[in-house]
Amino acid sequence: MHMSLEEYAKERLWPILIETVHALVMYPHHKAYIREVVLHEKPYVTPTELAARLKVPLGEALVILYELSNERIPES
Numbered sequence: 001m002h003m004s005l006e007e008y009a010k011e012r013l014w015p016i017l018i019e020t021v022h023a024l025v026m027y028p029h030h031k032a033y034i035r036e037v038v039l040h041e042k043p044y045v046t047p048t049e050l051a052a053r054l055k056v057p058l059g060e061a062l063v064i065l066y067e068l069s070n071e072r073i074p075e076s
Contacts, residue, residue, distance in 0.1 A: 002046075005047075005062065005065055005066040005069060008062055008066065017059050017063060018063055020059070021059060021060045021063040021064070022063075024060060026056075027060065027064075030060065030064060031064045031067070031068070033054075034054075034064050034065070034068065035068055035071075038053070038054075039068065045065075047061040047062045047065055048061075050064075050065065
């Protein structure tokens with residue numbers, strides 16, 4: 001059974017994972033690429049699929065997908 005992104009976010013070490021991922025040099029570029037390309041091609045990509053596709057750590061994929069799932073598009 002796989003944990004949901006929300007379940008990961010409730011874990012005690014989640015804030016440390018976020019801090020570590022945000023310190024990665026390529027994090028902003030990976031996040032932008034995932035937002036602008038990957039999610040348009042495959043909106044329901046799993047963290048494991050994303051990590052394998054981009055050759056990034058699973059933790060980075062988890063954090064980015066979690067952050068992007070919580071971004072809100074302003075309504076006009």
